[in-house]
Amino acid sequence: MTNLSPGDHPEAILFDTASTVKTSQDGEHIGIDLERHHVKKGNRTAPKSEDPYLLLLVKLYRFLARRTDAKFNKVVLRRLFLSKINKPPISLSRITKESSTYPDASNKIIVTVAPVTDDNRLLTVPKLTVAALRFTRAARERILNAGGETLTLDQLALRAPTGTNTILLRGKRNTREAVKHFGMGPHKNKKPYTISKGRKFERARGRRKSRGFKAFNFCTLIYATITASNASKTFRIRASSGALAVLFFILTLSTISSVSGTPYFTLIMVIDAFLGLSSSILSVTVVALAALFGPAAMQACFAGQAAVGVVVSFVQFMGAIIADTDSPDGDTAKPGPTVFFFGLATAFVLFSLIAHSALLRTPEYTEIVQKWEAGKVLLVEEPGGTVYVDEEEEGRDTEEQGISVPTDDLGIEVPQVKGRVSIWEVAKINKLYNLAVGFCFAVTLSVFPPITAYVAPTSSSMFTLGTFIAFHFLVFNVGDYLGRFVCAYPMFQFWKRKQLATYSFSRILFIPLILMCNVRAPGMGTRQGTNIQLGPYIFLPRFPFGIHKRPLLWSLYDVCPLYRAQWSY
Incomplete structure (x- = not known):
């Protein structure tokens, strides 16, 4: 066998250890490199998506990357090739945080080759000019309402063809739900998959x-x-x-x-x-x-x-x-x-x-x-009220001490104690009181805090979302304390069943008043304040809401322990 050199024949084979295939002098592929067999180049040269708008953007930025020396266009082109997983959305809060490190961010264009989403935890959106693949409706409205501007990537190419005066951002790729489950074996801080799926199991x-x-x-x-x-x-x-x-x-x-x-x-x-x-x-x-x-x-x-x-x-x-x-x-x-x-x-x-x-x-x-x-103490019913008698002094002068106000003043009928009393009889006598207490708590728990905590502050300079909700509870509890404190004065005490029930049912009038604080104008975000610019006056319904509850509950609690003291002991 004769050893041939590359110059002996025009189609002699050239072995290039740096390439993945064997080529001839004419550049034709004639073999497979055994040293790099099955090694595939994973970099994309075009997107897999058939979206015509995305393909037009690729064509535009491929031209800009070829005809300009700006690295910005090459980076944008490469990111347009990426899959959906590698183009994670970025929220307005992340954009605001990252752009806050630039002193002149309001004069720059923030560019992201990904969707832009809203974040209702962000109370105030600064004036920004953002260019992205797409925007959610809430994100676009909040940017425009703040005096900013939203651009598509083709509009960006007309305004900044070389990427000057821009800030290029991208979202975090490891925030997907699937990434939380990644990991082999225990003790990897991975999130386990549950056999029973659904909102009542994994998120419960x-x-x-x-x-x-x-x-x-x-x-x-x-x-x-x-x-x-x-x-x-x-x-x-x-x-x-x-x-x-x-x-x-x-x-x-x-x-x-x-x-x-x-x-x-x-x-x-x-x-x-x-x-x-x-x-x-x-x-x-x-x-x-x-x-x-x-x-x-x-x-x-x-x-x-x-x-x-x-x-x-x-x-x-x-x-x-x-x-x-x-x-x-x-x-x-x-x-x-x-x-x-x-x-x-x-x-x-x-x-x-x-x-x-x-x-x-x-x-x-x-x-x-x-x-x-x-x-050593027995309850005794007397015409003037309930007294207790000490067994040690039963044969001598009876010591009387009223453990409650006279029942005639309460406007209620106290049954005589005759042995053991059934709890159902107690519930039957107190049915109107129980209904008043239940309705009072039902209205309270349905309005405060589920609805009141959702009302956003109109001035972010005064409150953030966390301090605003905490101040809600503080105002409510101050009114709660005053409502309990004023019950020490006789003019605020009332005991009749129908009067207490009417007072309890009137509590429903607070619901439309508090719901008015959640009315928003069209085009306003979910955390952009209320349509009625109440400012600090938004807390006024909470104050009487707390006060209104306590005279009722204290009156009910004052009557019911009277029964309990007589029936339980």
Whole structure:
């Protein structure tokens, strides 16, 4: 066999180790490079899509990339070739954040070869000129309403053919839902696929936590009410308060711990269940204890609860302000406000235990509660009202102390105690009261916070979205406290069934007033304020909304413990 050189024949084979195929001198492919077999070049030279508008843009920018020296056109052309996954949408909040680093961003054109979407968490959109493949309707409206301009990529080619005075952005490719499930094996922080799919399963963790708390709360309320006559109120208050202090302290430590994933979720669910258990026992016991001292003590008890609500709302409002100050864009979550909130809750429960210890040593507590728990006190019906008789002094002068106002003044009929009374008889007598309370809470929970929290601020310089919602709760709780406080004055006290029911049903008049705050003009975004420019006056409906609730509820709670004290003990 004769060894041939490339010059011996015009079609001699040239071996090029850098190429993927063997070529002849004429440039014709005549073989496959065995050293780079099955190696495919993955870079696209044209889009796979058959969209005629996209193909026209490719033709335009292919011409610009060939006839100009600007690298900008080559980058735009290459991004037009990409698949839909590699052209992720970019939100207005991301555009605003990235462009804020440029001092003259309002004079530049922001370019993205991707769709532009709206972000309702962004309250204020600055004046921007944005060029993109397409815009959602809400994003386009918000940009135009802010005095900006939206351009297509062909309009951009006429205005800036070489990409001068532009800012080129792209979205994050790893924010897709499928990327969250990527990873091999456990302990990779990947999101598991669930066998049962749907909104009630994979996305239900927050709902499960809420339902778990409500289920434990409801069951415990039933148990605490049934056993209220035989259990020691002192022991229940101290045990449940101690449990709450421990649980809040664990929550305080959990905010700064490194535990995450399934262990953290399990811990929170267990704490949530025990919080529902302890808080239900504590609330029922405190109300039953206050009922022994009469309406004045009941009013003070509920007014104190409202005062605590005002303090908690104020702490949440200050925490929202601190969080917005530390992270104005809302991208980073710092545990500082959360640690302070749970730490304050722990300190408050411990202070309540100290206050209860001091209450145990008062003569009033000893005379009423401890004798009642020891079984030495009997309820006796007298024409003027309900009194209690001490068994130790039954043969001597009868000591009388009204644990409630006279029933004639209440305008209600109190049945005589004849042995054990069925709970259904109690419900039948209190049916109008129960209906009034249920309707009051139904209106409250349907309007506040679901509707009121959705009202956007008209001035972003005064409030952000987080501080605006927190201030909603603060205003409502201040009105709540005033509504409970004024019940100490006789002119605000009323007891008749029909009067209370009418007062409860009139609460529905607040619904159209609050819904008016959500009216928006055509073309306004979902977070662009209301059509009625109320400014700070938007909080005025919340204030009477909170005040309106409390005279009604306190009057109902004042009547109902009267029955409970006579039937349970």
